[in-house]
Amino acid sequence: MQDRLASNGQSMNKTILEMRGITKTFPGVKALQDVNLDVVEGEIHAIVGENGAGKSTLMKVLSGVYPHGSYEGDVVFEGHECHFHGIHDSERVGIVIIHQELALVPLLSIAENIFLGNERARNGVIDWHEVRSGARKLLDMVGLNEDPETLVTHLGTGKQQLVEIAKALAKEVKLLILDEPTASLAEKDSNALLDLLVAFKKQGIASILISHKLNEVSKVADRITVLRDGKTIETMNREEIGEDRIITSMVGRSIEDRYPGRTPQIGETLFEVENWVVHHPIHTERQVIKGVDLAVRRGEVVGIAGLMGSGRTELAMSVFGRTYGHGITGQVRMNGKPVDTSSVKKAVDAGIAYVTEDRKTYGLNLIDHIKHNVTIANLVGVSRGGVIDDLAELRVANDYRARTNIRSSSVYQLTGNLSGGNQQKVVLSKWLFADPQLLILDEPTRGIDVGAKYEIYTIINKLAGEGRGILIISSEMPELLGICDRIYVMNEGRIVGELAGNEASQEKIMRAIVRGEGKTA
Amino acid sequence: MSSETVNSAAAPGARSSVRAIIQSNLRDYGLVVALLAIMVFFQFATNGTLFKPVNLTNIVLQNSYIIIMALGMLLVIVGGHIDLSVGSVSGFVGAVAAILMVEYDLNPLVAAILCLGVGALIGASQGFWIAYLKIPSFIVTLAGMLVFKGLSLAILGGRSVGPFPPEFQMLSAGFIPDVFGPITIPQGEAAPITLHTTTLVIGIAIVLAIVYFSLTSRASRERHGYQAEPFALFAVKTAIIGALILFFTYTLASYKGIPNVMVVMSILIAVFVFITRMTTLGRRIYALGGNAKAAQLSGIKTERLTFYIFVIMGMLAALAGLIFAARLNTATPKAGQGFELDVIAAVFIGGASMAGGVGQVAGAVIGAFIMGVMNNGMSIMGVNIDWQQVIKGLVLLGAVVFDVYNKNKA
Numbered sequence: 001m002q003d004r005l006a007s008n009g010q011s012m013n014k015t016i017l018e019m020r021g022i023t024k025t026f027p028g029v030k031a032l033q034d035v036n037l038d039v040v041e042g043e044i045h046a047i048v049g050e051n052g053a054g055k056s057t058l059m060k061v062l063s064g065v066y067p068h069g070s071y072e073g074d075v076v077f078e079g080h081e082c083h084f085h086g087i088h089d090s091e092r093v094g095i096v097i098i099h100q101e102l103a104l105v106p107l108l109s110i111a112e113n114i115f116l117g118n119e120r121a122r123n124g125v126i127d128w129h130e131v132r133s134g135a136r137k138l139l140d141m142v143g144l145n146e147d148p149e150t151l152v153t154h155l156g157t158g159k160q161q162l163v164e165i166a167k168a169l170a171k172e173v174k175l176l177i178l179d180e181p182t183a184s185l186a187e188k189d190s191n192a193l194l195d196l197l198v199a200f201k202k203q204g205i206a207s208i209l210i211s212h213k214l215n216e217v218s219k220v221a222d223r224i225t226v227l228r229d230g231k232t233i234e235t236m237n238r239e240e241i242g243e244d245r246i247i248t249s250m251v252g253r254s255i256e257d258r259y260p261g262r263t264p265q266i267g268e269t270l271f272e273v274e275n276w277v278v279h280h281p282i283h284t285e286r287q288v289i290k291g292v293d294l295a296v297r298r299g300e301v302v303g304i305a306g307l308m309g310s311g312r313t314e315l316a317m318s319v320f321g322r323t324y325g326h327g328i329t330g331q332v333r334m335n336g337k338p339v340d341t342s343s344v345k346k347a348v349d350a351g352i353a354y355v356t357e358d359r360k361t362y363g364l365n366l367i368d369h370i371k372h373n374v375t376i377a378n379l380v381g382v383s384r385g386g387v388i389d390d391l392a393e394l395r396v397a398n399d400y401r402a403r404t405n406i407r408s409s410s411v412y413q414l415t416g417n418l419s420g421g422n423q424q425k426v427v428l429s430k431w432l433f434a435d436p437q438l439l440i441l442d443e444p445t446r447g448i449d450v451g452a453k454y455e456i457y458t459i460i461n462k463l464a465g466e467g468r469g470i471l472i473i474s475s476e477m478p479e480l481l482g483i484c485d486r487i488y489v490m491n492e493g494r495i496v497g498e499l500a501g502n503e504a505s506q507e508k509i510m511r512a513i514v515r516g517e518g519k520t521a
Numbered sequence: 522m523s524s525e526t527v528n529s530a531a532a533p534g535a536r537s538s539v540r541a542i543i544q545s546n547l548r549d550y551g552l553v554v555a556l557l558a559i560m561v562f563f564q565f566a567t568n569g570t571l572f573k574p575v576n577l578t579n580i581v582l583q584n585s586y587i588i589i590m591a592l593g594m595l596l597v598i599v600g601g602h603i604d605l606s607v608g609s610v611s612g613f614v615g616a617v618a619a620i621l622m623v624e625y626d627l628n629p630l631v632a633a634i635l636c637l638g639v640g641a642l643i644g645a646s647q648g649f650w651i652a653y654l655k656i657p658s659f660i661v662t663l664a665g666m667l668v669f670k671g672l673s674l675a676i677l678g679g680r681s682v683g684p685f686p687p688e689f690q691m692l693s694a695g696f697i698p699d700v701f702g703p704i705t706i707p708q709g710e711a712a713p714i715t716l717h718t719t720t721l722v723i724g725i726a727i728v729l730a731i732v733y734f735s736l737t738s739r740a741s742r743e744r745h746g747y748q749a750e751p752f753a754l755f756a757v758k759t760a761i762i763g764a765l766i767l768f769f770t771y772t773l774a775s776y777k778g779i780p781n782v783m784v785v786m787s788i789l790i791a792v793f794v795f796i797t798r799m800t801t802l803g804r805r806i807y808a809l810g811g812n813a814k815a816a817q818l819s820g821i822k823t824e825r826l827t828f829y830i831f832v833i834m835g836m837l838a839a840l841a842g843l844i845f846a847a848r849l850n851t852a853t854p855k856a857g858q859g860f861e862l863d864v865i866a867a868v869f870i871g872g873a874s875m876a877g878g879v880g881q882v883a884g885a886v887i888g889a890f891i892m893g894v895m896n897n898g899m900s901i902m903g904v905n906i907d908w909q910q911v912i913k914g915l916v917l918l919g920a921v922v923f924d925v926y927n928k929n930k931a
Contacts, residue, residue, distance in 0.1 A: 321818075323817070323818060343822070344817065344818060344820040344821075345820045347820075348820045356818060361812075362814050362815055362818050363815055363818070364812065364815055365808050365811035365812045365816070366811070366812065367812075367874075367878050367879060368807065368808070372804065372807070376805075376819045376821070379804060380801070383800075383801050386801050387799050387800055388800060388801060390799075391741065391742065391745050391747070395745070
């Protein structure tokens with residue numbers, strides 16, 4: 001322990017966590033190979049790496065999801081060797097993990113959720129007074145100004161995230177692990193969350209932050225450990241941190257440009273939406289989309305920028321088979337001719353595909369393998385008279401696996417076991433096999449690492465090059481600026497701006513949003 | 522679309538696919554082994570009564586209606602639903618059949634077709650609420666269970682109606698005719714064995730067909746550059762299956778041959794294996810159960826699909842009701858009660874998942890046979906009905922625990 005302190009260069013603080021020589025093997029795969037990680041008291045230690053690099057596996061080892069004995073190596077926390085056999089054991093010593101998918105019970109109140117499994121009770125009888133006052137105190141600590149009685153289901157994702165953190169604080173956390181905490185947060189909420197981690201530092205709470213957002217990592221992390229292919233590549237100190245260096249280290253080569261180059265070959269108008277009006281499915285008198293006009297030409301990559309809740313996803317889903325909304329009016333045209341998109345089937349037949357923003361809930365059958373997921377939107381393409389040609393299907397699946405570079409042992413791997421980037425490639429393959437003329441991509445790179453993003457941009461470019469139209473919804477403005485020929489700006493259910501790709505900038509987009517806000521009365 | 526990449530991509534994909542195929546079939550093999558173990562156990566425990574030709578024939582007759590309903594239930598459960606009403610529906614249809622044939626003297630064939638129509642209608646009426654109005658299937662079919670139990674009582678007026686016309690009885694009591702005429706094998710001093718030749722011929726024909734089709738499908742896989750399963754494994758598997766079929770048909774042949782109801786059942790099993798493994802309809806049902814939202818967004822009409830699943834289930838429940846009524850040769854108000862539990866248990870023993878998206882026809886059929894053989898064996902041994910229930914319950918629990926344990930280990 002003593003020489004370790006001297007060697008990590010942070011001799012002021014003591015090391016609270018040491019993971020030494022962790023090796024974890026799954027049948028046929030070495031997920032982790034001799035990984036080392038140490039965390040000192042009160043630091044924010046970021047772990048970055050591509051999808052499938054082993055970040056989540058490492059955290060599952062640490063939190064006891066993979067019990068002691070199922071991996072090799074030592075986990076030492078506060079000087080004691082740990083033999084965790086479940087999350088309960090790791091939480092008892094003060095290690096709390098907050099997963100990407102939040103683990104809150106929606107129909108219980110904030111206070112009940114905070115003390116779930118850790119109830120303020122005497123002999124099994126809950127002391128509601130203490131629950132409320134305790135919750136109030138914890139909510140103040142995380143800066144959430146909500147009534148502890150509010151049901152969690154009424155909170156947005158950002159606030160739910162804060163409730164999760166309050167829940168961790170209730171367990172007297174010493175080491176907080178956050179897995180992609182800002183993946184689904186708007187920028188303001190993300191910043192608030194990161195500020196909170198910095199504030200926790202002062203109270204001696206260390207954090208492990210797993211994130212794909214390199215700008216955030218370089219802003220708050222004291223040290224960064226890079227994993228690649230299940231191995232520790234390096235640990236950088238604060239002064240060494242730079243985005244380019246991280247990327248180089250993550251992918252094992254330097255990426256000169258994060259966006260692949262492309263020479264647009266734009267043809268005639270492919271897809272038009274005119275005067276599109278959509279009402280809220282429950283509050284049917286409320287307009288969610290208030291008369292949108294937009295167009296995409298062949299070979300064109302068009303972006304839709306906007307804040308969360310601006311109606312972008314609602315617009316896409318209402319066009320795609322009326323899968324969102326009520327009282328929809330307006331016209332959709334493909335190649336100048338009006339088309340019926342009133343059911344998913346009709347929309348697909350008209351040549352439209354929609355890749356959802358939530359691939360796990362809406363995109364994939366996670367308990368089935370890649371082959372079946374790739375063909376499900378176009379079974380007719382691999383069957384005759386309702387009978388599936390197994391060999392043709394296998395050929396298609398292998399073909400798309402190679403084309404979109406899905407990393408898996410075979411097409412018989414369950415999609416639930418793939419990393420986020422590879423799952424996204426399966427969803428893309430599914431829609432590519434349906435051969436659409438217009439591809440609507442909703443947050444296509446959310447929760448995906450730099451390397452896989454580049455691959456997805458390359459696929460997008462290739463599709464545009466084949467003369468298809470691409471419509472991309474994204475909350476990451478640099479991404480839209482990097483790949484789009486034209487960008488629409490949406491706010492509160494309207495198009496409030498249209499910018500050519502080469503003259504667009506983050507400032508112009510923001511200005512369009514802000515200016516647009518006045519018009520919505 | 523393009524095929525240039527096939528060969529390069531096939532090599533790694535195909536090799537591990539062999540392992541995947543074995544792994545994915547491991548459970549089915551395990552089930553077959555469990556069924557055989559149970560049969561061997563009872564063969565000894567009943568002093569050789571279990572495998573007697575007359576008893577084996579009986580096992581088929583006793584379980585045919587459970588197996589037939591298990592086929593539909595498999596689709597229902599894979600689709601993410603449940604149907605608690607099948608027992609009551611089969612009882613109700615049996616009652617309708619009795620009224621039509623016995624009281625109204627309707628032609629048995631016409632009456633049977635009408636009854637299947639009634640089953641489809643019942644399935645449709647339940648499927649409507651489940652598919653289009655999104656009422657949980659558990660509740661709709663629980664209601665259906667009560668409704669049709671009550672309706673059978675009502676139309677039978679609390680009495681038993683029978684007997685059925687002889688043609689109709691043939692459905693459950695008859696055997697296929699021996700078109701080749703029987704052959705007799707002298708056994709020295711013991712009584713000679715008379716064999717039902719047609720049954721033997723059918724058994725051999727089925728084995729030959731299985732060998733032929735598995736060889737051609739292997740060859741076609743290899744011709745297209747995909748590695749098939751190792752030949753040794755393939756040969757052993759085919760040999761075992763062939764031997765079992767031959768043994769089974771030989772045993773049946775030494776009694777009265779193949780029962781009519783087994784012909785119906787076998788055709789239905791083949792059809793359902795085909796639907797679930799080879800057709801777009803089957804694939805869509807698995808997609809629906811695996812992730813209904815994703816299936817819907819992939820252009821699958823999930824509502825209509827759910828509706829059809831329940832129509833199919835209703836028809837199969839009706840068919841089972843006819844078979845059961847023909848077997849008893851009377852329709853009683855109690856007919857069909859509790860069948861739903863055996864049917865659902867068979868599907869879960871066969872490896873289907875409560876959450877939907879997982880399950881195989883072969884598994885459900887074997888699951889039904891496991892239950893059936895246990896019923897039969899324990900009855901011969903003279904185990905009381907109360908303890909039979911206890912043991913069956915524990916087997917169901919054990920099978921599912923084993924399954925879940927295996928999945929978590931993987």
